[in-house]
Amino acid sequence: xxxxxxxxxxxxxxxxxxxxxGVGLGIFVGAVPGFSSTNVLIILLPFTLGMESGxxxxxxxxxxxxxxxxxxIPAVLFNVPGTGAAAATCFDGYPMTQQGRGxxxxxxxxxxxxxxxxxxxxxxxxxxPYLSKMVYYFGSIENFVIxxxxxxxxxxxxxxxxxxxxxxxxxxxxxxxVGYDHVYSVPRATFGLVYLFDGMPRVxxxxxxxxxxxxxxxxxxxxxxxxxxxxxxxxxxxxxxxRGLVITLKKMGAVIRSSLIGFVVGIIPGAGATIGSFxxxxxxxxxxxxxxxxxxxAPEGVIASEAANNGLTSGSLIPLLTLGIPGGGTAxxxxxxxxxxxxxxxxxxxxxxxxxxxxxxxxxxxAYIVMIIxxxxxxxxxxxxxxxxxxxxxxxxxxxxxxGSFVARGYLFDMWIALFFGVLGYILKRTGYSPHAVLLGxxxxxxxxxxxxxxxxxxxxxxAILFSRPLxxxxxxxxxxxxxxxxxxxxxxxxxxxx
Amino acid sequence: MANKxxxxxxxxxxxxxxxxxxxxxxxxxxxxxxxxxxxxxxGLSLICIALFLxxxxxxxxxxxxxxxxxxxxxxxxxxxxKKFIVMTVLTxxxxxxxxxxxxxxxxxxxxxxxxxxxxxxxxxxVMKVSVxxxxxxxxxxxxxxxxxxxxxxxTEKLKGVL
Numbered sequence: 001x002x003x004x005x006x007x008x009x010x011x012x013x014x015x016x017x018x019x020x021x022g023v024g025l026g027i028f029v030g031a032v033p034g035f036s037s038t039n040v041l042i043i044l045l046p047f048t049l050g051m052e053s054g055x056x057x058x059x060x061x062x063x064x065x066x067x068x069x070x071x072x073i074p075a076v077l078f079n080v081p082g083t084g085a086a087a088a089t090c091f092d093g094y095p096m097t098q099q100g101r102g103x104x105x106x107x108x109x110x111x112x113x114x115x116x117x118x119x120x121x122x123x124x125x126x127x128x129p130y131l132s133k134m135v136y137y138f139g140s141i142e143n144f145v146i147x148x149x150x151x152x153x154x155x156x157x158x159x160x161x162x163x164x165x166x167x168x169x170x171x172x173x174x175x176x177x178v179g180y181d182h183v184y185s186v187p188r189a190t191f192g193l194v195y196l197f198d199g200m201p202r203v204x205x206x207x208x209x210x211x212x213x214x215x216x217x218x219x220x221x222x223x224x225x226x227x228x229x230x231x232x233x234x235x236x237x238x239x240x241x242x243r244g245l246v247i248t249l250k251k252m253g254a255v256i257r258s259s260l261i262g263f264v265v266g267i268i269p270g271a272g273a274t275i276g277s278f279x280x281x282x283x284x285x286x287x288x289x290x291x292x293x294x295x296x297x298a299p300e301g302v303i304a305s306e307a308a309n310n311g312l313t314s315g316s317l318i319p320l321l322t323l324g325i326p327g328g329g330t331a332x333x334x335x336x337x338x339x340x341x342x343x344x345x346x347x348x349x350x351x352x353x354x355x356x357x358x359x360x361x362x363x364x365x366x367a368y369i370v371m372i373i374x375x376x377x378x379x380x381x382x383x384x385x386x387x388x389x390x391x392x393x394x395x396x397x398x399x400x401x402x403x404g405s406f407v408a409r410g411y412l413f414d415m416w417i418a419l420f421f422g423v424l425g426y427i428l429k430r431t432g433y434s435p436h437a438v439l440l441g442x443x444x445x446x447x448x449x450x451x452x453x454x455x456x457x458x459x460x461x462x463x464a465i466l467f468s469r470p471l472x473x474x475x476x477x478x479x480x481x482x483x484x485x486x487x488x489x490x491x492x493x494x495x496x497x498x499x
Numbered sequence: 500m501a502n503k504x505x506x507x508x509x510x511x512x513x514x515x516x517x518x519x520x521x522x523x524x525x526x527x528x529x530x531x532x533x534x535x536x537x538x539x540x541x542g543l544s545l546i547c548i549a550l551f552l553x554x555x556x557x558x559x560x561x562x563x564x565x566x567x568x569x570x571x572x573x574x575x576x577x578x579x580x581k582k583f584i585v586m587t588v589l590t591x592x593x594x595x596x597x598x599x600x601x602x603x604x605x606x607x608x609x610x611x612x613x614x615x616x617x618x619x620x621x622x623x624x625v626m627k628v629s630v631x632x633x634x635x636x637x638x639x640x641x642x643x644x645x646x647x648x649x650x651x652x653x654t655e656k657l658k659g660v661l
Contacts, residue, residue: 035644043645163557164511167550171518174525174547177540181529184536189525212590216583219617395613396632398590399606403640403648410647415594423587424517430580433514449539461535 005125008359011054012366018059019363023370026066031074031082033207033404037067038329045333053341054356057334058363061317064330065117065367068273068309069375072109076302077102077386078224078397080211084202084443085273085309088281090210091436092294092301099297100229103236103383107244108299109306110375115248116259116307117314118368123263124314125361128322138268140458141465141472144451146265148479150278150444153285154437155483161432168433172441173448175200182450183457195413204405204414205442208421209428209435211401215394216426224386224393234387241379247299254284258304259311266315272328273309273316274443280308286486289493295436314364321349321357507558512551519551582617589613601651602641606633 012019029040041048041060048056071086076093089109096105154169155162178189179199190196218224225233248255258280265276284304285294294301317334319325324346326332338345344352405418425435459465467473522544529537593609600608610629619625640646641658650658 029644032639032644040644163550163553167515167518167547167554170543170547170550171514171521174518174521174540174543177525177543181532181536181540184533186532186536187528188536188540189521189528191524216586219582219586389619391614391617391619392628392632394586394617395610396635398586398613399593399609399632399636400640402590402594403602403636403646406648407640407644407646412594412598412649415597419587419590419594422590426583427513431511431514452539453535456535456538 004354004358005362008355008362009366011355011359012058012363015052015055015058016366018055019062019366020370020374022059022062023066023367023374026063026068027070027073027371027375029063030067030070030072030086033074033080033082033211033401035404035407036083036329037064038333039407040067041330041333045336048337049340053338053343054359056337056341057356057360060330060334060337061360061364062367062370065310065313065364066371068117068313069110069113069306069371071309072113072302072306073106073382076105076109077382078211078393079214080397080401081206083273083309084206085277085312086305087206087210087274087439087443088277088305089302091281091305092296092298094214095295095297096299096302097383097386098224098226100225100233100236101240101297102225102233102386103240103379104244104247105297105299105302106379106382107241107376108248108302110379111245111248111372112255112258112303112306113310114368114372114375115252115255116262117310117371118365119256120259120263120266120311121314121361121365121368124318125358125365128318128357128361137471139469139472140451140454141469142475143268144448144455144466145472145475145479146268146279147275147444147448147451149282149482150275150440151448152479152483153278153282154440164433165437168428168435168437169441172438173445174441175205175438176442176445177449179446182453193413195411195417199446200442201405201409201414201417202443203408204417205421206439207401207405208418208423209425209439209442211397212418212422213425213429213435215397215401216422217429218390219394222389222391224390233383238380240383241376244299244379245376248303251300251303254300254303255307258284258307262308262311263315265308266312267318273312275447276312277305277309278440278444280304283482286482287489291486291490310368314361317360317364321360322346324349507554507561509558509562512554512558515547515551515554518547522547522551585616586613589616598649601654602648603633603637603654604651606636 025040026037029035029037041063048060051059067083068085071082072089072093074080074082075086075089077097079090079094081087081090093105093109096102154165179196180187187197223230261280261283262276265279281301281304284300285291288294288300290298316328316331320331320334324335326335335345343349343356349357402415402418405414406412408414428435428438455465456463459468467476525540525544529541589609589612593605596605596608607629610632611625614625614628619628637654641648641650
């Protein structure tokens with residue numbers, strides 16, 4: 001394996017310049033709301049198809065890695081997640097910016113992204129052929145339970161009122177159940193609109209609930225940053241970046257744990273980075289001693305989301321490289337490029353062109369090192385964007401994010417959906433309901449339904465099928481433990497303090 | 500995260516009410532379908548209706564005296580949320596005019612009208628900001644990322660040249 005790694009590294013040095021180019025472009029594209037690495041890789045297909053297969057794959061892997069990091073920039077600074085995977089970054093990243101700690105939050109996001117990605121890429125490199133077997137163990141039941149980890153977050157981000165949290169979460173889940181049903185393909189609650197037949201579009205929902213509702217709220221004050229913290233934030237040199245790096249290094253355990261969660265979710269085809277970051281956030285919150293700080297600017301929240309969505313990138317390539325199954329949109333574009341070059345896909349790749357398979361992972365490894373060098377020094381300059389007056393920011397955010405909501409499907413109708421969710425998000429905030437819980441429902445609901453119904457069909461409608469597989473049962477136990485154990489531990493700690 | 504709310508006001512029923520309305524409509528659209536097609540969404544709908552009833556009980560039992568927090572009285576709604584209402588209307592108009600006059604012109608008008616409403620500064624400053632924001636959007640989305648937004652005749656030609 002090491003010979004192969006060194007040979008791949010040697011080959012990559014021949015087109016090293018593609019990696020910073022890919023990372024830079026990835027960071028930029030990730031920061032544009034509504035755009036993902038998949039969109040851009042499709043636009044750049046003529047460019048990548050014209051390259052050698054190894055160079056093309058290295059470029060695409062670098063762009064993919066960079067895009068997850070880029071998604072955190074608008075999430076932290078403006079509450080606008082550049083990608084769905086960065087939605088959980090908003091929970092704590094944006095409150096940190098409001099407290100004048102934007103630079104610190106960005107440094108944490110960049111460092112956690114790069115370290116988390118680097119760590120899981122090294123695992124991938126060492127265990128690539130063995131990890132492929134994991135894919136076979138994850139069926140509908142296991143996927144359903146994994147999604148429930150994310151759904152469980154609804155109960156935990158309720159703020160002050162459990163009832164309000166549940167109402168928001170269930171409302172979100174119901175909104176997510178709009179559209180064709182996954183078994184009989186019958187449209188449900190679509191108001192006769194063909195645009196909703198495919199379900200509630202995710203990008204306009206994210207854009208509306210976070211970006212547009214925040215733009216409506218931010219015009220009520222002059223700056224994003226609280227007035228009392230503004231003068232300190234303006235005077236800040238590199239201290240925020242240093243603080244962010246120190247915090248990330250001190251919380252290395254959290255970075256590793258979150259990136260591992262993302263990695264495992266990444267290996268499952270179709271699970272996606274959004275689920276990975278939500279599951280990781282739920283776990284971080286469950287086992288934190290400072291649960292109350294989550295959602296109010298806890299660095300652990302930013303770490304959990306960012307380390308997970310970057311830890312996931314290398315994991316998501318495993319089904320593609322080992323089995324020829326694209327785990328997501330970006331992997332599907334990579335598959336097209338590999339096929340166009342006549343590269344054998346699946347297990348034969350390791351027999352015929354092992355250097356190419358290892359080359360992709362090595363390129364990713366180099367990309368994460370480049371990300372640390374490129375990203376962290378940017379935190380200071382990028383944080384200054386939060387000093388723009390809201391009177392300019394709000395219209396600019398609305399104008400840009402509406403385009404972002406249009407991009408995914410190309411329907412102007414999606415702009416109306418974004419506006420609907422923007423108004424909904426504003427009302428949710430004003431009346432003490434959690435927009436995050438609604439978003440969780442909208443994003444995870446359709447996936448939960450899909451896997452739930454598939455599992456039921458396998459069991460001929462008998463719900464006992466949900467508890468029929470060893471790995472599934474193990475995940476059920478973990479789910480229950482992750483819900484119950486933190487409460488028990490907290491009670492134990494309180495009792496100890498009283499004594 | 501949600502604000503800490505121990506008391507409830509009538510305005511707090513807006514979201515559960517919306518949820519219940521969707522739930523009733525949902526149940527209406529799935530009536531007569533196979534049980535498996537009704538199971539997930541139907542179950543959620545029933546939960547939403549139950550949660551709405553729970554919220555009504557909470558409002559009756561823990562009603563706030565000063566009604567702070569949620570929407571106050573309906574007649575003061577416009578005054579309290581004036582900026583939100585105007586911004587929503589301007590955004591809706593922006594979406595309406597995009598297919599008619601094209602994105603660039605619509606964006607200039609939208610940014611100009613919102614910044615004037617938000618009292619950003621003199622007309623020259625407003626114009627400058629509107630043009631810059633539109634230019635950034637045009638170059639980034641239409642030229643660089645090739646987004647197929649509706650354009651007017653002039654920018655369509657410009658796009659072709661670039």
